[in-house]
Amino acid sequence: MANETVKSTDTNSVQPLKFALWLIIISIIMMFAAFTSAYIVRRAEGNWLEFDLPNILLINTIVIVLSSVSMQLAHNAAKHNNLKQLKVMLVVTLVLGAAFLVGQWEGWSELVQNNVYFGGRGSNPSGSFLYVLTGVHGFHLITGLIFLAITFLSSLKYKVHSKNMLRIQLCTTYWHFLGGLWLYLYIFLRINH
Amino acid sequence: MSSTDISINHDVNHAHEEHDHHHDQNFIEKYIFSQDHKVIAKQFLFTGIAWAFIGGFLSVLFRLQLGWPEATFTFLEPILGGWVENGKLNPEFYLALVTMHGTIMVFFVLTAGLSGTFSNFLIPLQIGARDMASGFMNMLSYWIFFISSIILFTSLFLETGPAAGGWTVYPPLSALPQAIEGSKGGMTMWLISMALFIVSQLLGGVNYITTVINLRTKGMAMTKLPLTIWAFFLTAILGLLAFPVLFSAALLLIFDRSFGTSFFLSDIYIAGEALSNTGGSPILFQHLFWFLGHPEVYIVIMPAFGIVSEVIATNSRKPIFGYRAMIGSLIGISVLSFVVWAHHMFVTGMNPFLGSVFMFLTLIIAVPSAVKVFNWIATLWRGNIRFTSAMMFAVGFVSLFISGGLTGIILGNSALDIQLHDTYFVVAHFHLVMGAAAFFGMFAGVYHWFPKMFGRLMDDKLGFVHFWLTFVSVYLVFMPMHYIGIAGFPRRYYAWTGFEAFNIFSDMNTFISISAILGFTAQFVFLFNFIYSIFRGRRSSANPWHSNTLEWTTPVLPGHGNWPGEIPTVYRWPYDYSKPGAADDYIPQDVPFSKTQSSNLPQERDFE
Numbered sequence: 001m002a003n004e005t006v007k008s009t010d011t012n013s014v015q016p017l018k019f020a021l022w023l024i025i026i027s028i029i030m031m032f033a034a035f036t037s038a039y040i041v042r043r044a045e046g047n048w049l050e051f052d053l054p055n056i057l058l059i060n061t062i063v064i065v066l067s068s069v070s071m072q073l074a075h076n077a078a079k080h081n082n083l084k085q086l087k088v089m090l091v092v093t094l095v096l097g098a099a100f101l102v103g104q105w106e107g108w109s110e111l112v113q114n115n116v117y118f119g120g121r122g123s124n125p126s127g128s129f130l131y132v133l134t135g136v137h138g139f140h141l142i143t144g145l146i147f148l149a150i151t152f153l154s155s156l157k158y159k160v161h162s163k164n165m166l167r168i169q170l171c172t173t174y175w176h177f178l179g180g181l182w183l184y185l186y187i188f189l190r191i192n193h
Numbered sequence: 194m195s196s197t198d199i200s201i202n203h204d205v206n207h208a209h210e211e212h213d214h215h216h217d218q219n220f221i222e223k224y225i226f227s228q229d230h231k232v233i234a235k236q237f238l239f240t241g242i243a244w245a246f247i248g249g250f251l252s253v254l255f256r257l258q259l260g261w262p263e264a265t266f267t268f269l270e271p272i273l274g275g276w277v278e279n280g281k282l283n284p285e286f287y288l289a290l291v292t293m294h295g296t297i298m299v300f301f302v303l304t305a306g307l308s309g310t311f312s313n314f315l316i317p318l319q320i321g322a323r324d325m326a327s328g329f330m331n332m333l334s335y336w337i338f339f340i341s342s343i344i345l346f347t348s349l350f351l352e353t354g355p356a357a358g359g360w361t362v363y364p365p366l367s368a369l370p371q372a373i374e375g376s377k378g379g380m381t382m383w384l385i386s387m388a389l390f391i392v393s394q395l396l397g398g399v400n401y402i403t404t405v406i407n408l409r410t411k412g413m414a415m416t417k418l419p420l421t422i423w424a425f426f427l428t429a430i431l432g433l434l435a436f437p438v439l440f441s442a443a444l445l446l447i448f449d450r451s452f453g454t455s456f457f458l459s460d461i462y463i464a465g466e467a468l469s470n471t472g473g474s475p476i477l478f479q480h481l482f483w484f485l486g487h488p489e490v491y492i493v494i495m496p497a498f499g500i501v502s503e504v505i506a507t508n509s510r511k512p513i514f515g516y517r518a519m520i521g522s523l524i525g526i527s528v529l530s531f532v533v534w535a536h537h538m539f540v541t542g543m544n545p546f547l548g549s550v551f552m553f554l555t556l557i558i559a560v561p562s563a564v565k566v567f568n569w570i571a572t573l574w575r576g577n578i579r580f581t582s583a584m585m586f587a588v589g590f591v592s593l594f595i596s597g598g599l600t601g602i603i604l605g606n607s608a609l610d611i612q613l614h615d616t617y618f619v620v621a622h623f624h625l626v627m628g629a630a631a632f633f634g635m636f637a638g639v640y641h642w643f644p645k646m647f648g649r650l651m652d653d654k655l656g657f658v659h660f661w662l663t664f665v666s667v668y669l670v671f672m673p674m675h676y677i678g679i680a681g682f683p684r685r686y687y688a689w690t691g692f693e694a695f696n697i698f699s700d701m702n703t704f705i706s707i708s709a710i711l712g713f714t715a716q717f718v719f720l721f722n723f724i725y726s727i728f729r730g731r732r733s734s735a736n737p738w739h740s741n742t743l744e745w746t747t748p749v750l751p752g753h754g755n756w757p758g759e760i761p762t763v764y765r766w767p768y769d770y771s772k773p774g775a776a777d778d779y780i781p782q783d784v785p786f787s788k789t790q791s792s793n794l795p796q797e798r799d800f801e
Contacts, residue, residue, distance in 0.1 A: 016327065016403045016404075016407045016408065017326075017327065017405060018328070019325060019326075019402075019403045019407055020327065020399045020400070020403045023398075023399040023403065024399055026434070026435075027395050027436070027437045028437065029442055030433075030434050030435075030437035030438055031436070031438070033442050034437065034438040034441035034442070034481055034484070035441050036483060038441070038445070038456075038480070040478055041477060041480065042474055042477055045474055047459070047471065048472070049472075090418075118448075118452060118454060119448065119453030119454040119455075120453040120469070121467075122471040123453065123454060123455060124471070124472045125454070125455055125456055125472045125473055126457070128448065128455065128456060129456075132445065171709040187770060
């Protein structure tokens with residue numbers, strides 16, 4: 001649609017959609033700030049089940065950091081019109097992102113095997129919080145994967161290149177944010193466990 | 194091959210040049226799934242008005258019960274059906290009425306109806322933009338709000354009734370379906386509706402902030418923005434920071450209700466049977482809720498601040514007193530709004546030291562609020578006042594804000610709050626300071642910008658009738674409530690007839706109820722005036738109030754893209770009213786200094 005984004009004559013400003021994405025990121029940060037501060041407050045009150053974090057979370061952390069690297073490489077490739085590398089790197093990022101999600105799922109299975117449940121009899125908020133933090137992050141990661149897939153499809157149609165960077169820039173920002181968010185959550189969980 | 198797609202970026206950036214060719218939109222694109230900010234604003238306004246009447250009607254229903262606790266209401270059976278048993282209102286339905294009244298008024302009328310209408314309508318028009326940054330997101334914002342409205346409205350007709358745990362939905366009451374009828378399906382729908390509402394608010398807020406930051410016309414510095422825009426801008430920031438936290442709280446509550454987690458539940462016995470939930474903390478919910486809940490009251494009142502500042506300056510024919518102080522106090526209130534939430538929780542057993550910290554921070558809010566009130570009064574002082582309907586409501590707003598604000602200082606004291614917490618004193622306080630006051634701001638806005646929305650003027654005589662009836666009945670309702678509150682009446686009680694001590698106040702409760710019905714009836718004067726004027730009102734000129742802001746430089750009914758030609762350039766602040774030496778008593782923002790040499794101040798000569 002031509003009237004989807006109407007821009008004023010002033011061209012010095014930041015691209016409105018980039019700005020909007022940052023605002024969306026702020027709102028997601030506020031959500032996790034609420035979860036993690038609730039976690040701290042609740043933990044300080046006692047009656048808190050202590051358990052070991054699933055080991056696979058460390059592997060997942062490495063996977064998502066690698067996916068951020070490949071995302072950045074895809075971005076740089078687009079910038080230099082290296083379209084083949086762009087597509088390869090986008091696929092790599094997609095695969096790593098999916099692998100991260102599978103890994104998180106495995107983490108949940110490991111928790112269940114250790115009798116740490118999300119809800120029901122025998123569950124404790126300490127376990128439930130872990131499920132919520134990973135689950136809500138996972139949900140956002142799925143939205144990130146959808147965005148990635150859209151970017152990949154448009155790269156197949158030659159719509160991502162040095163003169164058309166907006167989509168991949170937005171995608172890269174969002175993906176780095178999701179990676180950074182997970183790093184924060186992982187470190188947070190390590191410290192408060 | 195890399196150049197195949199460049200054209201897409203081009204027509205995004207140059208859409209405004211094509212706006213004349215967009216008139217072949219069909220009905221659905223133009224009026225239903227419209228991406229035009231003016232149409233979306235009207236959609237929010239109409240939905241908000243519909244909700245306001247529903248919310249007001251619910252309050253009349255529970256005022257009937259409170260005013261005449263011994264009476265039988267068989268005449269309500271055709272409307273309420275099974276909720277009236279043998280002429281008596283069902284006590285649980287009473288709680289549902291209170292809950293839905295609060296939810297509807299706070300969120301659906303005074304947040305979506307107020308911000309949604311005026312931020313959408315005024316931001317692009319007053320900053321000189323063709324439209325919002327993303328028309329699509331804006332449209333999505335309205336339609337998600339609409340779906341959320343439908344869900345909440347449907348919950349009114351559930352057999353077990355809508356949510357009944359209070360608009361604050363504290364667990365465990367709201368978390369356990371076996372606790373109260375309203376915590377069954379009604380509460381589930383409340384939570385779904387609220388989650389969608391939050392998404393809608395975030396989409397809207399992201400758009401408002403982006404538009405204000407990025408799409409201002411040439412010359413429109415942040416320090417030349419009308420105070421309305423400053424208010425909407427800061428409101429959107431508050432929403433962006435506060436609503437996600439409510440979303441988190443709602444999500445955890447959903448898990449507690451439907452997935453058996455225990456975030457807010459612990460050691461609960463129902464009918465002698467222990468629940469399996471352990472380890473949760475209901476206080477945690479209150480912290481999360483009020484971290485949103487307190488900024489929310491400023492989300493409600495700040496757009497009214499902005500509208501009132503603009504209306505008072507225009508109709509006093511004077512520059513707003515202390516423009517920068519007004520901005521500063523808005524920013525001050527915004528910052529403080531995030532560090533005072535625990536004053537809603539003084540009696541939850543919190544550490545008294547913590548209580549005094551929150552008390553201190555709460556009382557500081559009186560400072561920026563007083564700055565604003567002082568500036569409004571100083572703007573009125575010796576002004577050339579024109580009593581339009583909008584102006585009446587703006588002045589009425591200042592009155593209500595003072596009366597309600599004073600009791601805020603009392604309630605902010607953690608010691609006094611022990612006596613007053615959850616009494617009608619609180620009800621009186623917040624209804625005056627953010628309920629009625631925000632409504633008055635909204636009315637001022639509707640009367641003032643009606644000509645820009647519909648090209649016609651609302652009737653002033655009916656406006657006065659509406660104003661005086663509303664103003665008088667608001668005070669008649671809420672002033673006596675202070676006494677009842679000090680006497681110790683708790684909120685949310687179905688009847689006090691069981692308590693001998695409270696019987697002496699039954700006449701006063703009847704009086705309040707009569708006043709409330711009067712106030713509700715008066716709103717039909719507004720409704721008639723509003724609908725009649727859309728079709729038959731006096732035709733307006735392009736700038737009927739001789740106002741300075743940019744929206745009045747558009748045609749009477751601005752089309753898609755707002756200005757037919759170039760967007761005007763801004764040269765001056767929006768409050769050059771009655772400037773000494775000027776030909777007229779107003780100089781619009783797009784008049785360059787070179788054309789007003791007779792009135793330029795020494796420091797403005799440089800810009801000539």
